[in-house]
Amino acid sequence: MKDIHKQFVFYGQEARKWMRKCELLLPKIAKQKIWKKKRFGSIYEYAGKLAGMNRDKVNECLRVLNNIENKPELKKVAEEKGINSVKPVAVISTPETAEFWAEKAKNMPKNALEKYVQSYRLELLPRKAAVSVNLSPDLAKRFEQFKQRADFEELLEKFMDEVEDDKPEAVETDSRHIPAAIEKHVRRRSGDCCEYPDCGRKAEIFHHTARFATHKCHDPSKIYHLCEGHERLAHLGLIENEELGPRHWRLREKASPTETDRLVAKYRGRGG
Numbered sequence: 290m291k292d293i294h295k296q297f298v299f300y301g302q303e304a305r306k307w308m309r310k311c312e313l314l315l316p317k318i319a320k321q322k323i324w325k326k327k328r329f330g331s332i333y334e335y336a337g338k339l340a341g342m343n344r345d346k347v348n349e350c351l352r353v354l355n356n357i358e359n360k361p362e363l364k365k366v367a368e369e370k371g372i373n374s375v376k377p378v379a380v381i382s383t384p385e386t387a388e389f390w391a392e393k394a395k396n397m398p399k400n401a402l403e404k405y406v407q408s409y410r411l412e413l414l415p416r417k418a419a420v421s422v423n424l425s426p427d428l429a430k431r432f433e434q435f436k437q438r439a440d441f442e443e444l445l446e447k448f449m450d451e452v453e454d455d456k457p458e459a460v461e462t463d464s465r466h467i468p469a470a471i472e473k474h475v476r477r478r479s480g481d482c483c484e485y486p487d488c489g490r491k492a493e494i495f496h497h498t499a500r501f502a503t504h505k506c507h508d509p510s511k512i513y514h515l516c517e518g519h520e521r522l523a524h525l526g527l528i529e530n531e532e533l534g535p536r537h538w539r540l541r542e543k544a545s546p547t548e549t550d551r552l553v554a555k556y557r558g559r560g561g
């Protein structure tokens with residue numbers, strides 16, 4: 290009996306080890322559309338048939354790995370301990386704080402880490418933004434209840450990411466004209482308000498965080514609707530982590546414009 294148990298434990302551990310390797314490959318499979326090249330209908334079908342992963346698992350892996358894409362310290366922990374071990378810190382960490390969070394993710398059990406993150410959010414983060422929305426009375430009642438949940442922010446984020454999944458595909462082209470479907474998507478996301486955190490002024494400019502002149506691509510997840518002031522700040526190279534998106538934006542103390550930005554500045558200087 291002891292032997293059978295031993296074998297079971299061993300095989301179980303090995304199975305998880307190999308599954309982790311599959312999980313870590315998913316972003317590449319998504320990015321290079323390997324599922325399509327291998328004639329599967331979707332990445333879900335690919336991962337389901339080839340590795341027995343369900344849709345939620347695939348979404349979760351992609352979401353977490355996307356959040357830690359520019360945080361090599363956390364990626365390393367994910368490789369060693371699995372995606373679950375970094376999940377609690379994937380959103381709260383930034384490239385600057387990744388090392389701090391990697392150390393926590395590496396050494397703390399998951400439930401302790403979750404609590405730590407929860408308290409950290411409440412106590413140590415400088416501030417939380419309050420939002421007010423107008424909802425129908427019934428929906429407002431449900432929302433009041435929903436926001437009491439411990440995993441409220443995580444669920445809300447998951448929901449918003451899934452809405453994002455409907456976004457149109459990126460278009461590679463020489464034309465600066467943003468395709469209508471992409472513009473519509475960005476407008477829907479921004480509500481025509483500047484997407485710089487806490488700005489909210491009327492948005493006037495569609496800004497490519499991956500500069501169009503260099504990348505020749507209209508990618509809806511790299512186009513943000515900004516007010517004039519924030520668009521200028523971006524081109525002055527004063528926004529840190531610009532390519533990671535607004536959640537990670539913060540002002541730089543020292544400007545670091547790209548080559549394209551220098552050209553834009555020169556052009557504007559001439560044109561007024």
Ligand SMILES: [Zn+2]
Pocket residue numbers: 483484485488489490515516517518519
């Ligand atoms: Zn703004």
